Amino acid sequence: MSSNRDQSREPAANNQRAEQGAVNDESLQQVHAILLREKNEPSEGFSPMPLFLLGFISAIIFVCSVYVVHYRGDFDPLVYDHRYDAAAAKAAASAPKELTPEQILARGRQSFQTCAACHQTSGQGVPGVYPPLAGSELVLGKEDALIRILLHGLNGPIVVKGNPYNGAMPAFGKVPGGGYNWSNERIAQVLSYIRHEWGNNAGFITTEQVDAVLKAEAARSKPWTDAELKPFE
Numbered sequence: 428m429s430s431n432r433d434q435s436r437e438p439a440a441n442n443q444r445a446e447q448g449a450v451n452d453e454s455l456q457q458v459h460a461i462l463l464r465e466k467n468e469p470s471e472g473f474s475p476m477p478l479f480l481l482g483f484i485s486a487i488i489f490v491c492s493v494y495v496v497h498y499r500g501d502f503d504p505l506v507y508d509h510r511y512d513a514a515a516a517k518a519a520a521s522a523p524k525e526l527t528p529e530q531i532l533a534r535g536r537q538s539f540q541t542c543a544a545c546h547q548t549s550g551q552g553v554p555g556v557y558p559p560l561a562g563s564e565l566v567l568g569k570e571d572a573l574i575r576i577l578l579h580g581l582n583g584p585i586v587v588k589g590n591p592y593n594g595a596m597p598a599f600g601k602v603p604g605g606g607y608n609w610s611n612e613r614i615a616q617v618l619s620y621i622r623h624e625w626g627n628n629a630g631f632i633t634t635e636q637v638d639a640v641l642k643a644e645a646a647r648s649k650p651w652t653d654a655e656l657k658p659f660e
């Protein structure tokens with residue numbers, strides 16, 4: 428019972444002390460002196476980046492981007508080769524690929540499989556039926572006559588290497604009634620091939636030469652005869 432009475436008396440005493448303290452200048456200054464002496468509390472979380480730093484880093488990134496775009500060399504590993512010429516490489520990539528003589532002969536050899544059905548892989552032909560291409564005067568002779576035979580075909584009696592033939596050689600060019608319609612490039616390749624195979628040794632025939640003959644004979648629609656070819660031999 429007695430302790431109960433003590434507690435009920437305490438708050439009143441505290442209030443009295445607080446009221447006294449609140450109005451006391453000295454105690455107020457003492458409290459502030461403590462606050463002034465203490466450092467700022469360390470704070471948690473983010474604080475904004477200084478504007479100067481932000482601008483500086485942005486400028487560096489910008490300058491680096493410009494540098495990379497300017498000196499990237501298309502990210503081609505070849506640019507580390509001091510002999511590499513970027514402009515020449517670009518021109519070579521866009522220009523039409525020119526075939527090497529070996530490639531022309533290889534393609535001609537492939538096309539020749541069609542001819543081999545008659546003239547044989549050996550180029551020797553079949554005696555009395557298909558004339559030989561190996562050592563043939565027409566194959567090794569003037570391009571003008573040879574191209575004409577391939578484009579429009581050849582009919583009627585003919586003598587090759589002293590032996591007579593009288594058959595029908597089909598037309599291979601893009602001509603009216605021609606069954607094969609080979610491109611001029613393919614004809615040039617197969618002709619270059621038969622002029623270099625089996626010991627034959629005559630010059631290549633170009634696509635441009637075939638173009639020119641096809642243009643000159645645009646009106647023709649039937650195979651040649653030996654007599655008609657004579658002016659071109």
Ligand code: HEC
Nearest residue numbers: 542545558559563565566581582583585592593594595596
């Ligand atoms: C269907 C059989 C046949 C085919 C395929 C054929 N030829 Fe002929 N070729 C002949 C015949 C037959 C003659 C002879 C024509 C004549 O007697 O007038 C001849 C003649 C020739 C001649 C002139 C005569 C000579 O021997 O030099 C040449 C060149 C020639 N052919 C090349 C070719 C080429 C190249 C090919 C393939 C692109 C080819 N021929 C495909 C049957 C053929």
